Each structure stands twice: as structure tokens, then as C-alpha cells.
Amino acid sequence: LQELDTVGPVIARRITEWLEAPPDVGDVPEVRAGYLTLSKARAALATAAAYRSELRGDLQMHTTWSDGGGSVREMAAAAVLFGHSYIAITDHSKGLKVAGGMNEEELAAQADEIAVVDDETPSLRILHGIEMNLSPSGEGDMDPDALRRLDIVLGSFHSALRITDDQTERYLAALRNPDIHVLGHPRGRMFGRRPGLRADWPRVFDAAAAAGIAVEIDAFPDRQDLQVDVLRIARDSGVTISIGTDAHAPFQFWFVEYGLAAAILAGIERERILNFMEVDELLAWTARRRGR
Numbered sequence: 225l226q227e228l229d230t231v232g233p234v235i236a237r238r239i240t241e242w243l244e245a246p247p248d249v250g251d252v253p254e255v256r257a258g259y260l261t262l263s264k265a266r267a268a269l270a271t272a273a274a275y276r277s278e279l280r281g282d283l284q285m286h287t288t289w290s291d292g293g294g295s296v297r298e299m300a301a302a303a304v305l306f307g308h309s310y311i312a313i314t315d316h317s318k319g320l321k322v323a324g325g326m327n328e329e330e331l332a333a334q335a336d337e338i339a340v341v342d343d344e345t346p347s348l349r350i351l352h353g354i355e356m357n358l359s360p361s362g363e364g365d366m367d368p369d370a371l372r373r374l375d376i377v378l379g380s381f382h383s384a385l386r387i388t389d390d391q392t393e394r395y396l397a398a399l400r401n402p403d404i405h406v407l408g409h410p411r412g413r414m415f416g417r418r419p420g421l422r423a424d425w426p427r428v429f430d431a432a433a434a435a436g437i438a439v440e441i442d443a444f445p446d447r448q449d450l451q452v453d454v455l456r457i458a459r460d461s462g463v464t465i466s467i468g469t470d471a472h473a474p475f476q477f478w479f480v481e482y483g484l485a486a487a488i489l490a491g492i493e494r495e496r497i498l499n500f501m502e503v504d505e506l507l508a509w510t511a512r513r514r515g516r
């Protein structure tokens with residue numbers, strides 16, 4: 225234990241005591257419930273190795289264009305090392321000022337940079353996407369013409385996330401938005417901070433399936449949103465699943481293990497998950513929605 229950073233003899237002794245005689249910690253509070261630990265995630269992955277070996281891409285990440293720590297080029301280089309064949313760059317949109325959201329002009333400039341890096345990186349297809357901020361009434365904050373030039377559009381709620389009343393109507397409104405392909409981190413939960421929104425999930429997932437919109441497993445460890453028990457409800461609907469790490473730095477691609485493990489534990493087949501598609505199949509899927 226003492227080979228670990230910050231574990232000295234006192235803490236090592238305490239951990240050993242806990243392992244030998246686990247203390248009663250009571251029920252896990254809701255705000256910390258339903259999160260996979262890394263050991264649980266890896267145990268699930270070991271039961272279904274194809275989820276890791278057949279994974280083709282990551283569909284949510286941020287760069288220095290909004291609140292990420294790496295440039296497009298740095299994220300692309302890390303994605304190649306990770307073994308992805310495509311990634312979607314999905315920086316925040318202008319309504320989320322706290323995260324440095326982009327306006328339409330910045331989005332167009334980002335498209336130029338992505339095209340240059342995509343040319344430099346033949347083994348990786350870099351898709352241009354966005355994580356568009358949705359208002360609590362389900363509306364986006366970007367010009368639809370700008371969105372139509374993108375490969376994939378995520379729509380996510382970032383406000384009024386502590387409401388405890390049923391939010392089914394909010395989701396149904398968002399799912400009527402014609403511009404989005406994926407509902408990002410649907411519940412908006414955050415480990416230790418907020419338990420996330422509630423809804424009539426069978427109704428929400430049926431509406432998403434009918435609209436041709438995927439729901440996301442945001443694999444960022446503090447989010448894990450959707451989580452396993454809600455994903456089991458999603459499994460029983462026809463809804464498509466998208467996995468994104470929500471990486472804010474190049475080293476975070478491995479967070480996808482949490483998302484893959486959640487899909488495995490919920491019994492969601494790879495055929496239902498966008499990240500197992502070839503890139504052309506994925507782009508045909510987003511184009512099909514657009515053609516409605």
C-alpha cells in the first residue's frame with residue numbers, strides 16, 4: 225500500500241483494518257449511489273472483451289476551443305495512441321459562457337483547424353461536432369445552419385439540474401429539437417454534488433427512439449450518466465446509445481471503460497451503440513436523422 229502516492233504507514237494501517245473488518249458505512253447516499261468503481265468496471269469488461277477490442281471511437285470530448293486542456297492536435301494524437309479510428313470533437317456552445325462556449329464564428333474557425341489536423345492524421349477521422357447547450361425548456365442556442373455543417377450534434381442540459389420534480393416534459397421538449405443527434409449526459413448528475421434529474425424513463429426512451437435520437441453514456445467517472453439501472457430501462461426500449469468520455473484532456477480517453485462497463489452490465493448489445501459503427505455508417509445515421 226505504501227508504494228501508492230500519499231499512503232504512509234498510518235493510512236496503510238487504517239486501510240488494512242478496513243479490509244480485514246469492513247466498517248458499517250450505512251446506506252450510500254443517493255448523491256453517491258450508482259457509480260461503478262474502476263475494479264467493478266474492469267471486472268465487467270473482462271466478461272465481454274469485444275466491447276473494448278471492437279470499439280471504434282469516442283463521441284464526446286472538449287479542447288482548448290472551450291474548456292478542455294488539450295488542442296485538437298493533442299487530442300487527435302492521443303486518440304491514435306488509444307487505438308480509435310474516429311473521434312468527435314464536441315466543444316461547448318455559446319450559451320455556456322462558464323465553459324468558454326463557442327459562437328458560430330468560432331465554430332467555423334474550428335472547422336478549418338479540424339480539417340487541417342484531420343489531413344495530418346490519416347489513421348484517424350476527426351468528426352466536427354458540438355455539445356450544444358439546451359435550455360431547461362429544451363431549446364438550443366446555436367444557428368441551425370451552423371449546426372447543419374457539423375457531423376454530429378449533442379444536446380445537453382447544464383442548468384436547473386437540482387430540480388427534484390419529474391422532468392419528463394423537459395426531455396420530451398428536447399427530443400423535439402430537430403438539430404440534435406444525441407442527448408448528452410441526460411440526467412446531469414455529478415458524484416457527491418447532485419443526484420441528477422428524474423423522469424418517466426420508458427416514455428423518454430420511447431420518444432428518443434421514435435425521434436432517432438441517441439441517449440448518451442457519459443463515461444466521465446464523476447458523471448457515469450446514464451448509469452446502469454437507468455440503462456436497463458433503455459435496453460428495453462429501441463433507443464440507440466452513444467458513448468462519450470467527455471474527455472477534457474488527452475489522457476482521459478481511458479474513461480471509456482466506465483461507459484463500456486455500464487453498457488455490458490445493462491445488457492446493451494453492441495449493435496445498439498454508435499461507437500461500434502464504422503465511421504461511414506455513423507455519418508449515414510446522423511444524416512438520416514437530418515433528412516427527416
Ligand SMILES: [Zn+2]
Nearest residue numbers: 355380408409
Ligand atoms: Zn456537458
